[in-house]
Amino acid sequence: MNKNGMVTEIHTKIRKEPFTANYELLGKELGRGKFAVVKKCTEKATGKQYAAKFLRKRRKGADCRMDIFNEIAVLELAKANPYVVGLHEVYETNSEIILVLECAAGGEIFHQCVADNDEAFTEKDVIRLAKQILNGVAFLHRNSVVHLDLKPQNILLTSARPLGDIRIVDFGLSRRMDKITEVREILGTPEYVAPEILNYEPISTATDMWSIGVLIYVMLTGESPFLGDDKQETFLNISQVNIDYSQDTFEGISSLAVDFIKSLLVKNPRKRATAEECLNHPWLNPHSHPHLHTMSACSLDEPEMSQSESEPESPAPSPE
Ligand SMILES: Cc1cnc(Nc2ccc(CC#N)cc2)nc1Nc1cc(C2CC2)[nH]n1
Numbered sequence: 001m002n003k004n005g006m007v008t009e010i011h012t013k014i015r016k017e018p019f020t021a022n023y024e025l026l027g028k029e030l031g032r033g034k035f036a037v038v039k040k041c042t043e044k045a046t047g048k049q050y051a052a053k054f055l056r057k058r059r060k061g062a063d064c065r066m067d068i069f070n071e072i073a074v075l076e077l078a079k080a081n082p083y084v085v086g087l088h089e090v091y092e093t094n095s096e097i098i099l100v101l102e103c104a105a106g107g108e109i110f111h112q113c114v115a116d117n118d119e120a121f122t123e124k125d126v127i128r129l130a131k132q133i134l135n136g137v138a139f140l141h142r143n144s145v146v147h148l149d150l151k152p153q154n155i156l157l158t159s160a161r162p163l164g165d166i167r168i169v170d171f172g173l174s175r176r177m178d179k180i181t182e183v184r185e186i187l188g189t190p191e192y193v194a195p196e197i198l199n200y201e202p203i204s205t206a207t208d209m210w211s212i213g214v215l216i217y218v219m220l221t222g223e224s225p226f227l228g229d230d231k232q233e234t235f236l237n238i239s240q241v242n243i244d245y246s247q248d249t250f251e252g253i254s255s256l257a258v259d260f261i262k263s264l265l266v267k268n269p270r271k272r273a274t275a276e277e278c279l280n281h282p283w284l285n286p287h288s289h290p291h292l293h294t295m296s297a298c299s300l301d302e303p304e305m306s307q308s309e310s311e312p313e314s315p316a317p318s319p320e
Pocket residue numbers: 030031032038051053085101102103104105106107108153154156169170171
C-alpha cells in the first residue's frame with residue numbers, strides 16, 4: 001500500500017502468453033476510456049464470453065502499473081461479493097495489461113435511465129437494483145475501499161430484458177480509505193462528484209454515498225440533478241446543493257424515495273447516510289415499515305428478492 005491508498009499486492013497470476021492464444025476478440029467494443037478500451041471476447045477452451053479491458057501501462061509518459069495493480073487488488077478483494085464484476089484472468093504485454101472480466105450482457109443502466117416510458121425503470125425496479133448497489137458498496141466500504149466513480153455508466157446489468165442483477169465496474173479511481181492523505185486532482189465525473197471533491201477536502205466513504213444519491217435520482221427521474229450547461233455551472237450547482245425536488249420532476253414517485261435521496265445529497269459528508277443506514281431505510285424495506293408505505297406506494301407490490309440476495313428469513317414475529 002502506498003501513501004495514496006493504492007493497494008499494490010496482488011495474487012492473480014499475470015500471464016505472459018499471448019492473450020489471443022486463449023481468447024477470440026469479437027468485433028464489439030463495449031466501452032472506451034482515456035487509457036482503456038473494453039472489448040467482448042470468447043474464451044476458446046470454454047466458449048464463454050468475457051469482457052477484455054486493455055489498459056495502457058504508460059500514460060502521459062508515466063508508468064502506471066501500480067494504478068492497474070490497485071484495480072486488480074480491489075477486484076480480488078471484492079471477489080466474494082456477487083454485485084462486483086468478477087475478474088477471470090490477467091495478461092501482460094509490453095504496452096498493456098489485459099483484465100479478463102465477467103461479461104454483464106445487459107450493459108449500462110445509463111441507457112434505461114434515459115429511456116422513454118415503457119423501457120424506463122419503475123420505482124419497484126429501482127428499489128430492487130438500489131438494494132444490490134448498496135449491498136456491493138457496503139461490502140467495499142466495510143473493506144475500506146471507496147470507488148470514487150459511481151455513476152450509471154459504471155453500473156451494469158446481467159440482463160436488460162428481463163431486468164437482471166447489477167454489477168459494479170471500473171475500480172480505476174478506487175482507493176483504500178485508511179491510507180488516503182489528500183486528493184490532488186479532481187477525480188470522477190463532474191455530474192456525480194461530491195462537494196468535498198470540489199473543495200479539495202478529505203474524501204471518505206461518504207463521497208461514494210453522495211454519488212449514489214445522484215445515481216438514484218437519475219434512475220427515478222431520468223434527470224441529472226446538477227447538470228449545467230458547462231462544467232463550471234455543474235460544479236456551482238453541486239457546491240450550492242442546488243436540487244430540484246419538485247412534484248413535476250418526481251411525478252408518480254413515492255415521498256419515501258425523495259426522503260432517501262435527501263438523506264444522501266447533504267453537503268456535510270458526516271451528515272450523509274452510510275450504505276448500511278441506506279439498506280435499513282423505509283424506502284427499501286416495505287416489510288418493516290408497512291405504515292410508511294401508503295396506498296399510493298402499495299401499487300409497488302413487494303420488490304422480488306433475486307435468489308442471490310434473499311437473506312434467510314428471520315423467524316416471523318409471534319402474533320400479538
Ligand atoms: C454489454 C456491455 C455494454 N456496455 C458496457 N459498458 C462499459 C461500461 C463501463 C466500463 C468501464 C470498466 N471497467 C466498460 C464497459 N459494458 C458491457 N458489458 C461489460 C463490461 C464489463 C467489464 C467492466 C468492463 N463486463 N461486461
